[in-house]
Amino acid sequence: xxxVDAERGGVRAxxxxxxxxxxxxxxxxxxxxxxxxxxxxxxxDAFGQRLVVFESGxxxxxxxxxxxxxxxxxxxxxxxxxxxxxxxxxxWRWGGDGRCKRIPYARRVPLRARTASWTTLxxxxxxxxxxxxxxxxxxPEVAIxxxxxxxxxxxxxxxxxxxVVHANCRxxxxxxxxxxxxxxxxxxxxxxxxxxxxxxxxxQVMKGVRRPDVRPPKAGEGGxxxxxxxxxxxxxxxxxxxxxxxYHYDTMDVECVLINCHYPIDANSFVLQSGIIVRxxxxxxxxxxxxxxxxxxxxxxxxxxxxxxxxxxxxxxxxPLLCEEDGPVYQLRRWYEQFYVDxxxxxxxxxxxxxxxLDTSRTTEAWQAEVEANIARRAAAGRPA
Amino acid sequence: MTVRRDDRxxxxxxMRPVRCDRCGAGVEARKASWQQTSVQWTAAAAAACAERxxxxxxxxxxxxxxxxxxxxxxxxxxxxxxxxxxxx
Numbered sequence: 001x002x003x004v005d006a007e008r009g010g011v012r013a014x015x016x017x018x019x020x021x022x023x024x025x026x027x028x029x030x031x032x033x034x035x036x037x038x039x040x041x042x043x044x045d046a047f048g049q050r051l052v053v054f055e056s057g058x059x060x061x062x063x064x065x066x067x068x069x070x071x072x073x074x075x076x077x078x079x080x081x082x083x084x085x086x087x088x089x090x091x092w093r094w095g096g097d098g099r100c101k102r103i104p105y106a107r108r109v110p111l112r113a114r115t116a117s118w119t120t121l122x123x124x125x126x127x128x129x130x131x132x133x134x135x136x137x138x139x140p141e142v143a144i145x146x147x148x149x150x151x152x153x154x155x156x157x158x159x160x161x162x163x164v165v166h167a168n169c170r171x172x173x174x175x176x177x178x179x180x181x182x183x184x185x186x187x188x189x190x191x192x193x194x195x196x197x198x199x200x201x202x203x204q205v206m207k208g209v210r211r212p213d214v215r216p217p218k219a220g221e222g223g224x225x226x227x228x229x230x231x232x233x234x235x236x237x238x239x240x241x242x243x244x245x246x247y248h249y250d251t252m253d254v255e256c257v258l259i260n261c262h263y264p265i266d267a268n269s270f271v272l273q274s275g276i277i278v279r280x281x282x283x284x285x286x287x288x289x290x291x292x293x294x295x296x297x298x299x300x301x302x303x304x305x306x307x308x309x310x311x312x313x314x315x316x317x318x319x320p321l322l323c324e325e326d327g328p329v330y331q332l333r334r335w336y337e338q339f340y341v342d343x344x345x346x347x348x349x350x351x352x353x354x355x356x357x358l359d360t361s362r363t364t365e366a367w368q369a370e371v372e373a374n375i376a377r378r379a380a381a382g383r384p385a
Numbered sequence: 386m387t388v389r390r391d392d393r394x395x396x397x398x399x400m401r402p403v404r405c406d407r408c409g410a411g412v413e414a415r416k417a418s419w420q421q422t423s424v425q426w427t428a429a430a431a432a433a434c435a436e437r438x439x440x441x442x443x444x445x446x447x448x449x450x451x452x453x454x455x456x457x458x459x460x461x462x463x464x465x466x467x468x469x470x471x472x473x
Contacts, residue, residue: 015389017387194450194451196448196449196450196451198426198431198449201448203448205450232448234448318387318389319389321392322391322392322393324393324397324417324418324421328391328423329391330388330389330390330391331391333388334388337388348427348428352425352426352427352428352431353424353425353426353430353431354423354424354425354426355422355423355424355426355451356422356423356424357420357421357422357423358421359417359418359419359420359421360420361418361420
């Protein structure tokens with residue numbers, strides 16, 4: 001027990017260390033790769049630095065520290081010339097490998113003309129960068145899995161969104177285990193909830209039903225009535241979650257893949273992103289899947305706003321006080337810590353498999369009563385459910 | 386960033402050893418109620434688990450949702466009283 005935990009007069013104290021100044025080791029998605037393929041350099045604030053992203057003439061996407069090692073010019077304001085980014089200040093040319101290739105007005109490039117570069121991955125339409133404070137290359141076992149639907153014609157294109165959140169990114173990670181907030185913050189109704197942490201992967205398995213007090217059981221477009229959803233969502237490393245998400249309707253299922261990912265800007269802010277693709281097929285002919293993807297993306301954006309409203313006003317807490325109907329917050333954070341220590345300091349308990357299946361009998365009973373009370377109150381007020 | 390202890394493990398039942406009836410893998414388990422279960426595996430237990438080996442992707446790091454034989458063993462341990470399940 002640390003001093004900050006000390007309880008005086010039975011009062012529980014909130015403990016919180018400062019957010020780590022180190023940034024997580026792992027793959028981080030910067031967004032849709034096509035966004036960076038316009039022949040121009042792009043500034044991205046990430047990992048406490050300013051980066052420049054540019055597509056070189058060979059079609060590769062490159063990520064460098066934005067500031068030129070010559071006189072500090074901002075490469076994001078420069079120009080792509082062939083396979084290099086040219087600094088706007090003195091036209092020094094930098095390659096995607098971080099080496100200065102050429103100084104047009106000089107006979108030779110000086111020694112030590114190397115800047116920081118990030119390993120990139122352009123996969124399934126997404127640009128990812130590997131961040132490692134130790135400077136090691138990405139090990140193959142932490143590769144981001146392929147998302148089959150992302151490159152198939154029978155799935156929609158990505159509908160992508162992003163927002164800047166002024167909080168430490170641990171807040172979004174905590175959602176992995178936080179079943180109750182889905183009811184109170186997002187107005188959904190989880191009826192099954194399980195977490196599995198193993199290696200660099202943290203998974204949330206969730207099933208839910210529609211809340212009749214929030215979404216009345218009227219038939220939506222196509223005459224379908226939503227009944228619930230099933231979701232298997234895994235963080236592959238510290239920041240990139242793939243969610244195989246199915247919405248159940250009375251007449252059909254709608255299959256989606258949802259990406260929920262982020263990258264830290266600094267210790268106290270991050271860019272939160274979501275992407276969704278929807279499977280075409282029976283009941284999803286023509287543009288129906290595209291329209292559904294657009295609607296779901298708006299729904300997810302609303303969900304982010306609901307989270308952000310909480311994060312903006314809450315305090316950081318290292319010692320949450322939990323009831324038995326809460327998820328494994330401490331074990332999740334133990335898993336998450338592996339990305340903030342050197343590889344040599346990753347302890348077995350951070351990566352060993354841990355499972356937690358929540359008892360939803362009490363939550364279902366309490367929430368069912370609350371839903372019914374909401375409907376009754378509205379009926380009494382003369383409004384339809 | 387030091388991760389603290391989950392007080393629930395001290396205030397309620399703790400994690401207790403359970404051995405799988407099928408493959409003998411030793412894990413630690415806890416039941417806060419009949420419907421709630423926590424399972425802490427070790428690398429050795431994961432290597433010993435027969436269902437995990439047989440599961441698609443179980444060996445190459447794909448998602449293994451859980452072992453049914455272990456689940457049954459944990460239920461049996463709870464019924465036997467080896468795992469104490471608090472009264473509701």
